[in-house]
Amino acid sequence: MTRTKRGNFFIHLLLIAVALTTIFPFYWMITTSIKPSDAIFQVPPQLVPKSFTLEYFPKVFELMPMARAYLNSTKIAVLVTVGTLLTSSIAAYAFAKIKFKGSGALFAVFLATLMIPGQVTLIPLYILFSKFNWIDTHLPLIVPAIMINAYGVFMIKQFMGGIPNAYLESAKIDGASHPRIYWQIVMPLCKPAVITLGLFTFIGNWNNFFGPLIFLNSENKFTVPLIISSFKGVYTVDWGLLMAASTVAIVPIIILYLLTQKYYVQGIAMSGIKG
Amino acid sequence: MQGVSKLNKRENFWGYLFISPQIIGLLAFVLFPVAMSFYLMFTEWDFTNSPKWIGMDNFNVIFHEENFYYALRNTLYFVLGIVPVTTAISLGMALLTNRAIKGLSIYKAAFFLPMVTSSVAIVLVWYWVFAPDIGLLNNFLDAIGITGPNWLTEAFWARIAIIIMSTWQGMGYYYLIFLAGLKGIPEDYYEAAEIDGAGKMRQFFNITLPLLSPTTFFIIVTMLIGVFNLFQESFILTAGGPAFSTYTLVMYIYDLAFRYFRMGEAAVVSVVLFVIVLIVTFIQFKLSKRWVNYID
Known part of the structure; x- marks a missing residue:
């Protein structure tokens, strides 16, 4: 029982990792689209945008x-x-x-x-x-x-x-x-x-x-x-x-x-x- | 007797009527164009003057053109890169998740997302992910102490970039097919093996792999056909560059036909591509007799 539970835990970890790879580009696309341009060019990048703009959409x-x-x-x-x-x-x-x-x-x-x-x-x-x-x-x-x-x-x-x-x-x-x-x-x-x-x-x-x-x-x-x-x-x-x-x-x-x-x-x- | 033949007539009438739109479509938009392609191969045609029969000259030109060999080489490179990697990843994931897992349907939804949005827009997102200096990927690599390459401007890495993106797009779809295939293997095979004392490894090699082989076969054949037709990934991400390193056969057809209006030569390349796919599929069907097992 515990063995399967631990097995499932690792499988969940792996599944989450794969799901993150498939979702992250979309997240990155959306966050980039609402960042002011100085934030876009910032290194290292802001994973969570600190400032917002809607200037690109119009x-x-x-x-x-x-x-x-x-x-x-x-x-x-x-x-x-x-x-x-x-x-x-x-x-x-x-x-x-x-x-x-x-x-x-x-x-x-x-x-x-x-x-x-x-x-x-x-x-x-x-x-x-x-x-x-x-x-x-x-x-x-x-x-x-x-x-x-x-x-x-x-x-x-x-x-x-x-x-x-x-x-x-x-x-x-x-x-x-x-x-x-x-x-x-x-x-x-x-x-x-x-x-x-x-x-x-x-x-x-x-x-x-x-x-x-x-x-x-x-x-x-x-x-x-x-x-x-x-x-x-x-x-x-x-x-x-x-x-x-x-x-x-x-x-x-x-x-x-x-x-x-x-x-x-x-x-x-x-x-x-x-x- | 008369009643039966009348019934047959009526069945024929409705049968032909119901398939007629698709049959007309098949003739007009598939079979006729294919036949015409075979004719165009032997003509010189720039679209303004009428086609002129020139025999094998188009073949001569194409087989002496460097771009043809670049395109052929790159396409094969992509096939050899994308098909095994995508198959391995999606099969591995399917094997690991072929059991009761909480929230699996949510994971499935996430994995399939790239396939649904497989449009030009998502290639554009990857263009940004692969951007030098400020791109997401190189920043991530930087964070773990690796200096990332110039993904889209170095021949080797541009190809790798397209392989990564294509695998990312396709793996969720093929994973779902593999999972459906695994679910189709009857439980009692494993129970019987269990009783006979076969371990997990033996069960995998003697039950899972052979009984999954029709699915594996289906996946490899469809994926091969798809990768042989690779176009928009290269067209948008790298425009076939740098130095033709990601230029594919379909891009070559596109350039010949719609940039240079060399219709006859374009037809030659399209038929060559078709024949390559046919041969590869045929070989697969032949080989499949050795490794694909169907349950009756």
Whole structure:
């Protein structure tokens, strides 16, 4: 008994040490963003700020179109999330619960595309979107993300596979069509998987840097990550300002994450261990 | 009979209808572009004039360009640095915490935080942590009597900096996957081993490691693919420098295509990257037959 207790004590020490390493950069970011510049450059650094300033935060919004970027990022992430949840859940339903010709082979094709890195499709997509006159609009960031999400189809299909067919049979006997069974019976049961995929999609698209970097040119169309990268380009060592910009970008995501935290752990347990 | 075929028709109709948006997306935004990449490899194209078929010339140019070899070498360097370190740390943590621990869900939330915020903003925070003289890391090293290097301006240390940051970002995620994998190993295997008098070490090597191998395999394959595509870490933190020491293959593709408008050559490098990842994954699948065990 005492042996396990002591063991647990050391494990807690270790866990606290690791948790400190993961949290500390965020703490450092926030404290730097509220320190006056002489305090920022002080050696050794003040771990707990002794004086406060909020001078950097208004600058974040004045020097760059940050408010606009917020709107852009939110718009893109919301549209993609809603769209992808719909398209991937109906496809998942078809693969899991409808016996149609060729479903096995088509599903295998979906799984195979998980292997294709985005870089191979990047240049042709750029060409395609410039033919559509989509460059410097948000469409290249929204439409493909809604139309193809092999990972999402896979994840929800795995979850739907676990719903007993008996649940559907009685509805079928009552004459319910597939759209009704999908919406009224299967989807409510898939809530955890749908919420998890929704969160992953929202945050993934919010954080996306490569796509916006390539497809957007005008500053008023920029997303938050692009604006952050512009800050670094212009105000290279203005640490207070850079950290204030990072704080503005990260804190909402941290709040969203803390509110929805259990779904991530669940989702990873759901999708990770499929040998 | 007629009823059955009518039913089949209806099933087919709804099946195809339900998958149609994703199938169209798959064709338009994945399969068509991949095919086009294979065509572009053999053309010269600056984006303004129409593409001109030039056979293998692009390969010739790329394979004689120094930047290609820098990018390839650095990418391999990152793979060899990040994958083993991250795997070891996340596996070690999962093994230690695979038991009843008070407040584990709070620790888990903390470990996963870097993954959620893996945006450009967090790279910027590391840029500040690694800053010379006044950066957090060098101050910390100073406090324990070590003079820290110029992290981002010395080739060797710039690479180490990217490895540290990437490990920091990924370890929480892989830790959770390892932990889920450990939870999936049935208790009775250990009970049976206990009865047979097998010690903790034997249990670890004869039960835990083999039965965890599908998870380990999944983690290594996904992490490899991720690290081969490393981009924003180098792009923001070091801009590929100093002297191309952190320049990656994806940065090279980006430069060729969107800075120099050498589309054909960019397509060559993207396909080379794809083929490398395929070969590495294929080798892993082959090797996995020797060390991965699936429970039926």
